[in-house]
Amino acid sequence: MSNYWNEAPQQNLFKKNDLIEIIKNTRGRHKLPRAEKGKNYLVISYYTNNMGTTKYIVIDTSGQQYFTTEKSAKKITNFDLSKSQDWQSAKRSWM
Numbered sequence: 001m002s003n004y005w006n007e008a009p010q011q012n013l014f015k016k017n018d019l020i021e022i023i024k025n026t027r028g029r030h031k032l033p034r035a036e037k038g039k040n041y042l043v044i045s046y047y048t049n050n051m052g053t054t055k056y057i058v059i060d061t062s063g064q065q066y067f068t069t070e071k072s073a074k075k076i077t078n079f080d081l082s083k084s085q086d087w088q089s090a091k092r093s094w095m
Contacts, residue, residue, distance in 0.1 A: 013054075013070050013075065014043050014046065014056060014070070014073070014075055015043065016043055016044065016045060016046075017042065017043065017081045018042075018043045018075055018076075018079070019040055019041070019042055019043075019075070019076040019079035019081075019084075019087065020040065020041055020042075020043060020056070020058065020068070020073040020074065020075055020076065021038075021039070021040050021073060021074055021076055022035045022036060022037050022038065022039055022040075022041065022068060022072055022073050023037065023072065023073060023074050024037055024071075024072050025037050025072065026067075026068050026069045026071075026072040028053065028055060028067070028068075028069045028072075030055060030067040032057065032065050032066055032067040033066050033067075034066060034067065034068065035058055035066040035067065035068040035072070035073070036066075039060065040060075040076065041058035041059060041060055041066060041068070041073075042058060042059050042060075042081070042087050042090060042091060043056050043057075043058055044057045044058060044059055044065070044091075044094065045057045053069055053070075054069065054070045055067055055068070055069055056068050056069070056070070056073070059090055059091065059094050060090065061086050061087065061090045062090065062093070063090045063091075063092075063093035063094040065094070
């Protein structure tokens with residue numbers, strides 16, 4: 001039998017500056033609006049709440065902040081922030 005406190009820490013699927021696509025609507029709660037299904041967002045930060053859910057703070061191309069959870073998104077693998085003017089300007093406007 002495995003105890004929760006003996007398990008290895010979970011690895012996060014997404015890191016800062018990853019581009020993700022929302023594949024389903026999240027059921028999570030947060031003060032920020034939920035990221036919409038079918039859209040792409042840039043990961044700005046993430047944290048794990050006291051229930052063990054990793055929540056991601058993301059921005060859209062206009063620099064607006066949203067949130068999502070790990071189970072609601074998938075990573076876009078061939079993305080490089082340094083080669084994307086749209087996402088660089090979105091991050092700049094967010095800052």
